[in-house]
Amino acid sequence: MKKVIKNGTIVTASDTYFGDILIEDGVIVMIGVDLDAQNAEIVDASGCYVFPGGIDPHTHLDMPFGGTVTADDFESGTIAAAFGGTTTIIDFCLTSKDAPLSKAVEAWHAKSKGKAVIDYGFHLMIGEVNDDVLFELPQMIEEEGITSLKVFMAYKNVFQADDGTLFKTLQLAKEHGALVMVHAENGDVIAYLIEKALSEGQTEPIYHALTRPPVLEGEATGRAAALTELADSQLYVVHVTCAEAVWKIEEARKKGLRVYGETCPQYLMLDQSSLAKPGFEGAKYVWSPPLREKWNQDVLWNALWSGSLQTVGSDQCSFNFNGQKDLGLGDFSKIPNGGPTIEDRFSILYSEGVHKGRLSLHQFVDVIATSSAKLFGLFPQKGTIAIGSDADIVIFDPHCKRTISAETHHMKVDYNAFEGLEITGEPVSVLVRGEFIVRDKQFVGQPGSGQYLQRKRFNQPEKLPVKEQTMGGA
Ligand code: URP
Ligand code: ZN
Ligand code: ZN
Numbered sequence: 001m002k003k004v005i006k007n008g009t010i011v012t013a014s015d016t017y018f019g020d021i022l023i024e025d026g027v028i029v030m031i032g033v034d035l036d037a038q039n040a041e042i043v044d045a046s047g048c049y050v051f052p053g054g055i056d057p058h059t060h061l062d063m064p065f066g067g068t069v070t071a072d073d074f075e076s077g078t079i080a081a082a083f084g085g086t087t088t089i090i091d092f093c094l095t096s097k098d099a100p101l102s103k104a105v106e107a108w109h110a111k112s113k114g115k116a117v118i119d120y121g122f123h124l125m126i127g128e129v130n131d132d133v134l135f136e137l138p139q140m141i142e143e144e145g146i147t148s149l150k151v152f153m154a155y156k157n158v159f160q161a162d163d164g165t166l167f168k169t170l171q172l173a174k175e176h177g178a179l180v181m182v183h184a185e186n187g188d189v190i191a192y193l194i195e196k197a198l199s200e201g202q203t204e205p206i207y208h209a210l211t212r213p214p215v216l217e218g219e220a221t222g223r224a225a226a227l228t229e230l231a232d233s234q235l236y237v238v239h240v241t242c243a244e245a246v247w248k249i250e251e252a253r254k255k256g257l258r259v260y261g262e263t264c265p266q267y268l269m270l271d272q273s274s275l276a277k278p279g280f281e282g283a284k285y286v287w288s289p290p291l292r293e294k295w296n297q298d299v300l301w302n303a304l305w306s307g308s309l310q311t312v313g314s315d316q317c318s319f320n321f322n323g324q325k326d327l328g329l330g331d332f333s334k335i336p337n338g339g340p341t342i343e344d345r346f347s348i349l350y351s352e353g354v355h356k357g358r359l360s361l362h363q364f365v366d367v368i369a370t371s372s373a374k375l376f377g378l379f380p381q382k383g384t385i386a387i388g389s390d391a392d393i394v395i396f397d398p399h400c401k402r403t404i405s406a407e408t409h410h411m412k413v414d415y416n417a418f419e420g421l422e423i424t425g426e427p428v429s430v431l432v433r434g435e436f437i438v439r440d441k442q443f444v445g446q447p448g449s450g451q452y453l454q455r456k457r458f459n460q461p462e463k464l465p466v467k468e469q470t471m472g473g474a
């Protein structure tokens, strides 16, 4: 059935206006004033913003890591995402050196199919560039539409790849039109610092932060940017936490390099002191790279404002405090890294960004949706409100206040790192391809209704719409 969203204030990365949106067969077919709503269901958005659905470019659902598996899978994780205003995620497909890439992708399809309630794509981890990878990769890009490749510069003896692998991946990405993503930390030096700390009896969660100093994130970011320059390729630095890394990205961008960066709500809101909380509570705040000294938060907000960083991902990677994080009791290096953030990413960015005057409404939409759509080959199908785009829409009440808590969140995990944070603004209803999945704050979606997204190549030019081509062709 057709739907018309009426009386809302439509906001995109470039415009704000009052108007109606007509939706048919899952896409936006008309935008205008006082649209004829005959034969259409009327959805009233009075007093609300109408945003494009959030795109979370960085999630880990149903992922084995640190001797356990994330608490949220594609069902609970995408339901939580939907409540929070996110309608598309791109999840990291882990690969292993001794199995074909296609096996890993199959495994990720098996985890997500029949479960996801929002649309999803995959990034592909590259651990080694061997003959098999050289053979398979073009297929993954062409046929699976996986147009972003992830290289870990840290997690020695687990995921870490060497610089040669990173460089070869950058060259392949240039050749085939993919975007290379890096987890930028110097894994070798970190491994040494961890060993040294443990041998000196330093086992508490705070040593997680102290053995991964910001200079090692800055160093790896600069190294990845240098290799990108040499390969004339493109780089996206995930979860940027600190000034040292922001400066390296800025330096690269000033040279005109295609280097992009993402930060996460946890780095904008939380700081290193949380890791020192007594009674092992610090384990709740163990991410890699770690939370930093508080002053870095201003650097990150300013980088979003100035455009040095383009996106905010959640890096959703949830582990229960009881039964998972406690694997690291007595040895901080065994605390599973990551936290639950998929649900609150959108609202925190609105509340702390727009409501507190750190971002404009347009910058908010850009970092929460539009930039990711553009960088990851989904624009303009996703990431905006425009004729022809998927009707992925968030009806958002900017006045409503709530307090973030594990007692009310929808993630399947026993704590929330933002517990007690009071925020302003909340999604009221959320549509994916024209269908409600959250309506008046109630979940009404169906597991399995989310679709797999084959993404376009990096910077692939848009085809002109057919009508315009004939008009301009004379
Ligand atoms: O601590 C984190 N970030 N866990 C998830 C894996 C990664 O490095 O992105
Ligand atoms: Zn990472
Ligand atoms: Zn991650």
Ligand code: ZN
Residues within 6 Å of the ligand: 047, 397, 398, 399, 400
């Ligand atoms: Zn209101």
